[in-house]
Amino acid sequence: MQTKFNYVKPSECNIDYHNLINYAKRLENQDIPMHSLIIMRGNNICMESYYKPYDNNSLHRMFSMTKSLVSLGIGCLYGEHKLSLDDHIVDYFKDKLPQNGAYDYMKMLTIRDMLTMRTCHDSTTYKTAGITDWVGSFFTVKPVHAPGTQFSYDTSSTHVLGALIERLSGMRLIDYLKEKFLNELGFSEDTFILPDPCGIPMGGSGICARPVDMLKIIYLISKDGVYNDKQLIPADYIKAARMKQSDPYGKSGTLEEMQGYGYQIWITRNGGYALYGMAGQLALYVPDKDIYMVTTADTLGRQGGVQCIYDAFWEEIYNKIDDETSVNNETDAQLAEYNTFINSRELFCLKDSTASSYENLINNVTYVCDENVCKMTAVKVTIHNADNACTDTNNTTRKWGTITYTNETGTHSIDFGFGYNIVSEFPIYNFRCAASAVWKCDNNLLIKIQIIDSAIGNLYISLSYKDNYASVFLKKYEETFFNEFNGVFGAISSLQQTD
DSSP, X not given: OOOOOEEOOGGGXXXXXXXXXXXXXXXXXXXXXXXXXXXXXXXXXXXXXXXXXXXXXXXXXXXXXXXXXXXXXXXXXXXXTSOOTTSBGGGGOGGGSOTTOOOHHHHHOBHHHHHTTOOSOSSOGGGSTTOOOHHHHHXXXXXXXXXXXXXXXXXXXXXXXXXXXXXXXXXXXXXXXXXXXXXXXXOOTTOEEOBOXXXXXXXXXXXXXXXXXXXXXXXXXXXXXXXXXXXXSOHHHHHHHXXXXXXXXXXXXXXXXXSOBOSSOEEOGGGOEEEEETTXXXXXXXXXXXXXXXXXXXXXXXXXXXXXXXXXXXXXXXXXXXXXXXXXXXXXXXXXXXXXXXXXXXXXXXXXXXOOTTHHHHTTEEEEEOSOTTOOOEEXXXXXXXXXXXXXXXXXXXXXEEEEEEETTEEEEEEEEESSXXXXXXXXXXXXXXXXXXXXXXXXXXXXXXXXXXXXXXXEEEEEEETTEEEEEEEEEOSSSOTTSOEEEEEEEHHHHHO
């Protein structure tokens, strides 16, 4: 029998649809910027919701969920007897070792140590300034302790494992994964893995895929590597991968991350295990209730945001499932209410703006910036009148604005909605973004720009006005880019300068 996911009413999963709505509302009320939500029991999907402009065809950056895919690739090589988990990694990368030979701790390091995040490094090696050879840095940066001793989250380790898959298979990482199990799962054909500066696929964080793709991965893991009646990955490897192999308790900052770590898979409360990518990319399975949760989100800059997602799931869905009592079937009206809700979600935006007496005073006025680390020389906000109004995704005319700034790369503009998002392309970087704004108080305009592309993150631009002066606060929450958007500086109205 072939594996097939069915779309069913919540009651067919013995879940009250109100609990699913409350789960989503709880996250939204906590200002967690969700991008998608999927809930499945058995093979039955009872909730699949996307936050516009995301939809079910949107590829999403999954960050460290990539690590779990690399682990499955190592499992395939293990099943082909092309490696042993107790092999020493230096034996496969002699061309990357220092001229004087490998460090003693590095000589001890095994593939198993790397899978369990117990390497000889205490942090990711390639994040040191100036490093372009990410694989090489793993071997040339001096280790700090014996491997196999303590948990230290080291993305460079998984990056090297991805490079190892390419060396042993003779294939690009994504092609090998597709051949071994992704194609069998019906994984999206256009999925891709971003490259490092040397063109090596980012095995630690680079995959862009669809949320339902990650549902298939956690499903495969929950079924001991079997899909469509085929053993795609050795069962003994899968069982070990989802068991606690190392203890991150003293190294992790949230309750969920303290529970344990397998082979690039996190252990959770309630006997579950999860694939976890930065900023709220999650694929969770809890065996005792045979339930799956997949989310995509952007919790960067939102302290404890990922834990909020877990807590909402545990408290609004998991804890309320009682299979000794059947949930009543939904009426037609209730089902319509539920479907309207899950199909109407929109990306988080800034709302509840106060009125501002400054709006007319600063409109279309250029402010000349003091010397600053952001290299920004001028900034201007234009608030558009009704004759030049913007139409939002619901075809409603609403007030909007444009921020124009000048820095080392030239003069650029980004449109934003007041209390809603305007989707456009971020200047220079060419990433798709969504921008909204509010007057947080009479003299403070806050603009939030969300990056919704192969990069995920958000930027805040806060403009505070007093007489002819302004202060500019720029803050970016994104892993790699937008470094010029971090700083605080003053500015003065060009009209005042003319006077």
